[in-house]
Amino acid sequence: MNPLIAILCLMAPILLTGTIAFKISIQQTRLRLILAFSAAYLFALSIMHMLPEAFANSNVKLVGLFIVLGFVLQLLIDTFSTGIEHGHVHLHSSACKKHLPYGIIIGLLLHSFLEGLPIYDPTSPQNSNINYQLILGLAIHNLPITIAFVSLLKEHxxxxxxxxxxILFSLMTPLGYMSSYTLQSFGLNNYELYSQxxxxxxxGIFLHISTAILFETSDQHKYNIRKVVVMAGGIILAYIIS
Incomplete structure (x- = not known):
């Protein structure tokens, strides 16, 4: 995949979804279905594709440590972002309407930047140095996040x-990708270790987000048939792509 096309694939879903969300209101029930689909896809992609690739021919202890660190880091980011990465925001007060919630925005931008770091992988067994499965996963993952982010912004x-x-949000994951490319292409000695x-x-971030969404999109931890169907669709898509 061409790097320019990769960047466009990362930005376009956010900009298109954001433009639509600025014009119309998305019903909460539909947003929950989108969330359930994206969470099931992310979880299945992490288990079936990303985990086996991470542990193959690598330092198993290091990989396990950074998976846990990613999980914990997302917990810390959640304290600032109030869970907007899960596709919703808990902060809708009068103070929020008077001032932009910069803690939420900074937390979301940091989250998106980190997600872009492993897109460039020179050690990948594929013919390309770009992880296209991850790009597709991020594109799907960012749809409900963008809707929630725009809903927050529309209050101002x-x-x-x-x-x-x-636009800044749409640029953060490509910036993470380009930062990783620059570090690994110019002067970073042990890029295999960095990439792992x-x-x-x-x-770790994906596992935290996907499991949190799967619990939060259910009412009293009960799943109706529509949510089960869309979750199954997410798992099937991850299996086909992996």
Whole structure:
């Protein structure tokens, strides 16, 4: 995959979904179905594709450590972002409407940047140095996040700033990808170790987010048939791609 195409594939879903979300309101029930699909896809992708690749011919103890660190890091990010990476926001107060919640925004931007780090992988057994399965996973994952982010921004009247923040959000994962490419292409000696650590870190983040979503999108931890069907669809898609 061409790097330019990879960057466009990362940015386009966010910008298109954000533009639509600015114009119309997404029903909560539909958003939950999108969340359930993306969570099932992320979880299955992590188990069936990312975990085996992370542990193959690598330092198993290091990979395990960074998976745990990624899980814990996402917990820390959640304290600032209030769970917007799960596709919803818990903060809708009058104070929120008067001032942009920069803690939420910074937490989301950091989360997106970290997700871009393992996209460039020179040690990949594939013909390309770009992990296209991860790009597709991030594209699906960012759909409900973008809807939640735009819903938060729409509570404020600074429309020009809102569009700038949406564009900035769409750039963060490509920035993570380009940072990783630069570090590994110019002067980073032990890039294999870096690549393993970055990949494992994102697996931990994905495992935290996907399991959190799967619990939060259910009412009293009960699943209706529609959610089961969309979750099955996410798992089947991950299996086909992996």
């Amino acid at each position: 009247e600074t429309s020009r700033k809102n569009w700038l923040l949406l 650590a970055a990949f494992a870190l994102v697996i």
